[in-house]
Amino acid sequence: MTKGRVFSGARPTGRQHIGNYLGAIQNYVALQEEYECVYCVVDLHALTTLTDTDKLKENTAEMALDWLAAGMDPQKSIIFVQSHVPQVTELHTILSMVTPMGWLIRLPTFKEKVRIQPDNVNYGLLGYPVLMAADITLYKADTVPVGEDQAPHLEFTREIVRRFNNHFGPTLVEPRIKLTPFPRVMGLDGVNKMSKSLDNHIELAASPEEIERRVMTMVTDPQRRYRTDPGRPEVCNVFTFHGFFSPEQVDEIETQCRTAQIGCVECKRTLARNLADRLAPFRERRAELARDPDLVWQVLADGAARATVIARETIAEVKERIGLP
Numbered sequence: 001m002t003k004g005r006v007f008s009g010a011r012p013t014g015r016q017h018i019g020n021y022l023g024a025i026q027n028y029v030a031l032q033e034e035y036e037c038v039y040c041v042v043d044l045h046a047l048t049t050l051t052d053t054d055k056l057k058e059n060t061a062e063m064a065l066d067w068l069a070a071g072m073d074p075q076k077s078i079i080f081v082q083s084h085v086p087q088v089t090e091l092h093t094i095l096s097m098v099t100p101m102g103w104l105i106r107l108p109t110f111k112e113k114v115r116i117q118p119d120n121v122n123y124g125l126l127g128y129p130v131l132m133a134a135d136i137t138l139y140k141a142d143t144v145p146v147g148e149d150q151a152p153h154l155e156f157t158r159e160i161v162r163r164f165n166n167h168f169g170p171t172l173v174e175p176r177i178k179l180t181p182f183p184r185v186m187g188l189d190g191v192n193k194m195s196k197s198l199d200n201h202i203e204l205a206a207s208p209e210e211i212e213r214r215v216m217t218m219v220t221d222p223q224r225r226y227r228t229d230p231g232r233p234e235v236c237n238v239f240t241f242h243g244f245f246s247p248e249q250v251d252e253i254e255t256q257c258r259t260a261q262i263g264c265v266e267c268k269r270t271l272a273r274n275l276a277d278r279l280a281p282f283r284e285r286r287a288e289l290a291r292d293p294d295l296v297w298q299v300l301a302d303g304a305a306r307a308t309v310i311a312r313e314t315i316a317e318v319k320e321r322i323g324l325p
């Protein structure tokens with residue numbers, strides 16, 4: 001390994017939205033220039049909360065298509081599906097033997113999940129951080145990009161690695177945390193994080209008409225009731241989006257809003273136009289990739305084959321260290 005190796009995974013949530021793009025995908029694309037990246041669709045993790053699995057396959061393909069269209073490059077990175085490399089479940093079992101139960105039960109994320117889905121508190125939910133540790137260590141990743149709020153999760157992986165290595169001797173790579181800005185993108189309601197389940201999102205592949213329809217529903221400054229009222233851009237989600245998608249106009253829009261030179265309808269139209277222009281190359285590339293429905297699965301199969309080479313090596317080293325016959 002000459003460059004460091006990054007691992008990151010995301011659940012198969014189907015077509016991606018601009019919150020996914022700003023919060024993760026654009027970062028995935030940028031990291032490819034500096035690191036050898038391993039990007040995984042973590043379908044097994046999705047099972048901890050899913051009851052309905054009918055759409056897993058479709059959602060996996062849709063998400064991977066968006067990743068590819070956005071610039072995640074299978075020539076540079078390993079892009080694959082978690083369950084296509086079954087060694088991860090083997091390492092998960094092994095790591096679970098060195099993970100104290102108390103650590104898992106005390107994790108705030110576990111308590112939160114129990115609160116959210118009290119009728120489905122399954123073992124996988126408890127063991128989720130161990131599977132995550134298996135994901136990272138199986139591929140010998142030395143760097144994991146995380147937002148500040150996710151750092152404790154990675155610390156947990158580092159503790160499992162240290163425990164394993166102390167017990168059996170240095171085997172697994174202890175990943176370092178790469179603190180990365182993951183902007184929290186609010187949804188069209190301006191109240192909740194952008195999410196498909198809340199239907200407050202704009203898909204990356206949305207048509208210009210759909211983008212305009214959705215942008216026009218965005219909540220603005222609630223105190224600006226009349227066109228002549230000065231606005232407060234600092235409390236307006238439309239303005240935050242201008243920061244992302246209209247960087248050259250943002251100063252002008254701020255002044256025009258504060259002095260009531262511009263109305264919210266006009267302001268939203270500008271945003272919709274800029275957003276549609278910015279996403280146009282993505283839409284075209286996606287449509288081109290989608291023309292061959294097998295292509296995405298070929299990319300994922302190739303990624304799994306390359307991931308398996310590393311996974312086999314790690315599992316062999318782990319077994320030897322432990323003394324498994």
Ligand code: SF4
Binds near residue numbers: 236237262
């Ligand atoms: S003019 Fe634009 S920035 Fe100002 S409140 Fe209206 S939508 Fe928000």
